[in-house]
Amino acid sequence: MSTFKRLLGFLSPYKIGVSVSFALAAAAMVATVAIPYLTGRAIDTTRDGDRSALIWLAIGVGIAGLLRLAFSVGRRLVAGRVSLGVEYDLRGRLYSHLQALELGFFDHQQTGQLMSRVTVDLQAVRFFLGYGLIFIGQALFTIVLAGIAMFLLEPGLAAIALAPVPFVVVIAFRFGRRSRPANQEVQQRVAELTAEAEENVSGVRVVKAFAREERQLERFDHRVGRVFDQAMIATRLQAFYAPFIGFLPNLGLAAILFVGGRQVIDGTLTLGEFTAFYAYLLLLIGPMRMLGFLLGSAQRATASGARIFQLLDRAPAMDVPADAPPLPDGRGRVELRGVSLAFEGSRQRALADVDLVVEAGSTVALVGPTGSGKTALVSLLPRLYDATAGEVLIDGANVQRVDPRSLRHEIAIVNDDPFLFSATVHDNIAYARPDATREEVETAARRARAAGFVGELPNGYDTLIGERGLTLSGGQRQRIAIARALLANPRILVLDDATSAVDASTEQEIKQALREVMAGRTTFVIAHRLSTISLADEIVVLDHGRVVARGTHDELLDSDDFYAEVAAKGLPDRIAPDVPREEVAGL
Numbered sequence: 001m002s003t004f005k006r007l008l009g010f011l012s013p014y015k016i017g018v019s020v021s022f023a024l025a026a027a028a029m030v031a032t033v034a035i036p037y038l039t040g041r042a043i044d045t046t047r048d049g050d051r052s053a054l055i056w057l058a059i060g061v062g063i064a065g066l067l068r069l070a071f072s073v074g075r076r077l078v079a080g081r082v083s084l085g086v087e088y089d090l091r092g093r094l095y096s097h098l099q100a101l102e103l104g105f106f107d108h109q110q111t112g113q114l115m116s117r118v119t120v121d122l123q124a125v126r127f128f129l130g131y132g133l134i135f136i137g138q139a140l141f142t143i144v145l146a147g148i149a150m151f152l153l154e155p156g157l158a159a160i161a162l163a164p165v166p167f168v169v170v171i172a173f174r175f176g177r178r179s180r181p182a183n184q185e186v187q188q189r190v191a192e193l194t195a196e197a198e199e200n201v202s203g204v205r206v207v208k209a210f211a212r213e214e215r216q217l218e219r220f221d222h223r224v225g226r227v228f229d230q231a232m233i234a235t236r237l238q239a240f241y242a243p244f245i246g247f248l249p250n251l252g253l254a255a256i257l258f259v260g261g262r263q264v265i266d267g268t269l270t271l272g273e274f275t276a277f278y279a280y281l282l283l284l285i286g287p288m289r290m291l292g293f294l295l296g297s298a299q300r301a302t303a304s305g306a307r308i309f310q311l312l313d314r315a316p317a318m319d320v321p322a323d324a325p326p327l328p329d330g331r332g333r334v335e336l337r338g339v340s341l342a343f344e345g346s347r348q349r350a351l352a353d354v355d356l357v358v359e360a361g362s363t364v365a366l367v368g369p370t371g372s373g374k375t376a377l378v379s380l381l382p383r384l385y386d387a388t389a390g391e392v393l394i395d396g397a398n399v400q401r402v403d404p405r406s407l408r409h410e411i412a413i414v415n416d417d418p419f420l421f422s423a424t425v426h427d428n429i430a431y432a433r434p435d436a437t438r439e440e441v442e443t444a445a446r447r448a449r450a451a452g453f454v455g456e457l458p459n460g461y462d463t464l465i466g467e468r469g470l471t472l473s474g475g476q477r478q479r480i481a482i483a484r485a486l487l488a489n490p491r492i493l494v495l496d497d498a499t500s501a502v503d504a505s506t507e508q509e510i511k512q513a514l515r516e517v518m519a520g521r522t523t524f525v526i527a528h529r530l531s532t533i534s535l536a537d538e539i540v541v542l543d544h545g546r547v548v549a550r551g552t553h554d555e556l557l558d559s560d561d562f563y564a565e566v567a568a569k570g571l572p573d574r575i576a577p578d579v580p581r582e583e584v585a586g587l
Ligand SMILES: Nc1ncnc2c1ncn2[C@@H]1O[C@H](COP(=O)(O)OP(=O)(O)OP(=O)(O)O)[C@@H](O)[C@H]1O
Pocket: 107, 343, 344, 346, 350, 368, 369, 370, 371, 372, 373, 374, 375, 376, 377
């Protein structure tokens, strides 16, 4: 189905509104078309010296004007509602579609590109569907009505006056064909520009830190220039075609002045008829001029529509069975059977044939060099990604066959750079459980060792924290995120470098607290500090996506050279051989 037809589909819930708009537009045009007729009659009446008829004709013009006003106001109100309704629906559809898409989709998208679709493109579509389409209808209706009126008045003159219309139609179509690709490219470049702006703002810290403002400005300028150049191409097309379309009827005007004027002189046409005729022709020029602009907006809407459909047509890649049951009860036993994971667009497997059983309630540390697949492994548990091969089971249920909401309810992940919303501390901690009481929030914060600094914030738990929690330090953000995870009371807790930004003594404190909260739930710890790793009952060593060793810290130090090397090189608090592990770990 063509993009245009699909766009019209968005109007289907508003059939009544659209019909009423068209009917009101038509009624307004009938009133408009009546005015030249009445004016012509009035002029002839002046010649005949009929004063009383003149009054009635003047009243008639006034009434026609008022009707036109009333119909136009009504049409704008109804059409405005349709337009905003389409915008409302489209926003909702786009947003819920984005929510339904799997995480992997977002890995390959620039935020600005998505933003641009839900703002710039959506505006173009809603303007056209709400207003443009009706204006086009109104313009065509005016042309037809005025044409009929002219033929009724004087067919010969009408034929001359309307002679340019076929040319207008041909040129308008040519314009449409040429401007569509030009507009599509403009929209694409605007999206690139939005993406660039978005990156500049999000990356402002790096930009400032490296004093690269000028380079960013240059890049931005380049993008702005690209938009400018392409928009100029579209503007040139518009600048040539739109006035040209408006110019053609002027030829008719000149011809009518010449031919019609002679007929008046010869006495075969009254002055009134001639004036009416002339007024009809003037009436035609407006819509014809508008037609060029409106067709341009139709092209923009189609270009934007194509970009919106690209997004809507991207089906979620993560299958969820229709009647997926919730995760069965259990205490969080995790089993990976022959699991492999290859990220989209990546040739190497991030995980390769991993077999792993983590008993309920135990704590396992994942250790391995950077890029060895630790984060990849834990992201399979809540189905942030799907294993390419093998099965991930939680309490005996394959994660791909249970309801993802109930699954994710039972797993909380804290990572090294947690995202906090622009909301109060309370709301951020209670994100997974908005109904949590202040007392519960405070308990979670205490356990995460966040209560201390939250108490010092200007409004305590009601302090608004800025976008991405910029007003908080990295370590503070991590502690809020730990509190958020604890309040969710999950069956499985994943701490992915979750304490990397807190100082050693705070980490000790958090650890003491974590020992309490880890009791009774399965915990995965990814950490580079030996002190954190030592919290684990068991350590799993990963390398290049494979499990290369597992055991306790002592076992591995003795038996596994790789772990010994990772421990020695990768961990800052390298242990002296004679210091007991508990001491190093601060337990
Ligand atoms: N979303 C993604 N898309 C494509 N490739 C990815 C994605 N996430 C990770 N990778 C790749 O998968 C491999 C494993 O990454 P992973 O994040 O699991 O490593 P890690 O062991 O957690 O590393 P680190 O200790 O640095 O956090 C890496 O080669 C990485 O480049």
